[in-house]
Amino acid sequence: MINIILTNPDKCVRCMSCVRACEVNSNIVEESHVDIVPQMCIVCGACIEVCPEGARSYLKQIDIFRKWLTEEKVVAIVAPSYVAHYDEPYKFITALKKVGAIAVHEVATGAELSSMVIAEEIKSGKKVIASPCPTVVNYIKKWIPELIDRLSTAVSPMIAIARYARKQHPEAKIVFIGPCISKKSEIVQDEVKGDVDLALTFEEVDEFFESSKLNLKMLEESFPDEFNSLYGLSYPVVGGLAKTVGYYLQEDFDMVLDKDVVVIEGKWNMVKFLRKYFKNIQKGQDDENPVLAEVLYCDGGCIGGPGIRNDLEIFEKRKRVVEHTLRKLNNRRVELKRLYQDLNLTRCYKPEKVDYKIPKEEEINEILKKIGMLEKPLNCGACGYHTCKDRAIAVINGLIPWDLCIQYQFRKIEEEHERELLRIREETIEKAKKVINKQMEIAQEIAGLLGETVAETKASLLKVLDLITKEEETG
Known part of the structure; x- marks a missing residue:
């Protein structure tokens, strides 16, 4: 297992901002700093964004990219959110070709292919939780593995287009570029390992361009290779997946109804929804669950990812993606259907159940009593946990010392x-x-x-x- 979220102990002041931002308690409070527990982490990057001291960062691999450009053939596959990140997106395509990429494909084409798989699953009568977001998948695999059977078997758009690119260029290195840190965790999962060789963020590639003294403004525009996508271009924004799947279902039956589709965005909404979804199944109330659940971790969808520019508001980035989608809608379904038939576009999931003990009430009360929070817990949140009870559970799991309570x-x-x-x-x-x-x-x-x-x-x-x-x- 590689560590994707990194901690610099010398910069950490144990302010607990990372603990507070983490929805899965994947931080451990050491004597001098707060570190990550990789087995528990879902690689969302929230702790990086909130750390006031810059003690948290993510694994940057631009040196590998630079080396491959000189020694290997490289195919770049770019997330459709590049139109939100770059003011002149087609100059970004030119820049990738200029530095040595032999081909540049849009992941939006992969989104079309994944949507076809999801549509077929729904036609078969299956209720589906669908997400191009590896953080959502990580959460289910680690924290509610009972829902794995509900995950769509469709590979993510990144993997779909990578499998096409691999067929076209079997000797090349496939490099994904997008807004997401969590893609670095997806490409090393056993079920899809080897499909993508490297995952970079827009932020990393921008640093590479800067160090290479490449000024995108001075370049001409060029276009991605081959296919023009349809609604898959809208995948980076909330509702884009549901819209694309609905497009491929419209000939069979009208799927786009409120009772059939739920779109969830944001970390806390994700956690609440998936827990509720699981409880419905446990209670025998699965009819309350939607036919299609599109679940995205980041607020605003992929355009709110930690590796994309943050000087633009979500609504501005969304506007760019939507306008680009509307301009580029072009009926190329025949060619995409050919790809759909030629490629393996499904995957399986292996549970990675986290060993997080939920103790008995007596054990929790013992911790609360020791710190004087048994009768009237303050739940002030200063320790980073939502409640004194949550903190007591973390103590029992060895994540924080019992006496490290500010009150x-x-x-x-x-x-x-x-x-x-x-x-x-x-x-x-x-x-x-x-x-x-x-x-x-x-x-x-x-x-x-x-x-x-x-x-x-x-x-x-x-x-x-x-x-x-x-x-x-x-x-």
Whole structure:
């Protein structure tokens, strides 16, 4: 297993932002930093985006790309969201060919092919959870593997077009370029390993262009090789998959109805929906689940991915994709159907169930009691977890020390402060008593001059001392 999300311990200040952003508790709090647990991670990149110190990053492999361009034949397959990332997208195509790519294919064609598979599954009566997003697939495989049978057997658009490119150029290296960090995890999965040799983000390729002193503005425009896609061009935006699948179903029956299709976007919506979907099955209420569920992890779909430009709002990037799709709609179904028949466009899924213990209530309460959160848990979220109970579960799973609770630490500091004040008061009183006793001889001489007795002087001083003590106690 390769580590895709990386941590720089020297930069980490344990602010818990990464813990807070992670929906699958895949962070472990070490003594000096917070690290990733790869077996639990779904490779969404949320922790990278929220880290204020830049302690989180992802595996960058542009050196491999640079080497292959000089030593190997390279075929680039580009995600359809390139039209949202680049102001002049066809100059990006030219740039890839200029640096040495022997062919550049649009993954949108793969989206058409994947949609055909999904459409056939639905025709057969299957309820389908479909997603081009490897983070969604990772989540199901690791956290709700019981839903694997509901995942569409269609390969992702990336894999679909890669299998075509591999047939055309069997000796070439296939390099995916897109907005997604998680694609780096998809290409090494056993079920599809070898279809794509390298996955890069737009961000990585931009860094490569910059280091190569390649100015895209100075280039002419050129077009991707071969096929013109249909609605597959809209895959990067929310609803694009459902729209494309609906297109391939329209001749058989009207599929595009609210009760049949649900489109989910955003990490928390994804988690809630898939948990609910599974509960419906457990309760025997599968009829409440949609025929087609399009599920995307990133807000806004792939155009909200961590490897795409973030200086444009989602609606602006969506507008670019939609306008591009409408301009390029072209009926080439015959050629795409030929590809559909010639390629293997399905895959299987292997569960990777995470061993995350859900403890008994007594175990949870024991942790809560130790930090004083049993009776009235604050659920302040300062530790990064949504509730004190969630944090207690993480403690039992070895992800965070039991006493690393800010409220608990505050109380400890306050109690220590009170103990220190009490100690100082007690020492002050004791020293004062010693001074009184040591000064009795002097007090006796003074008392003799004043006509007082030593006992009276001592009583007076003790009365003053008693008053001071009472004032401190009430103060």
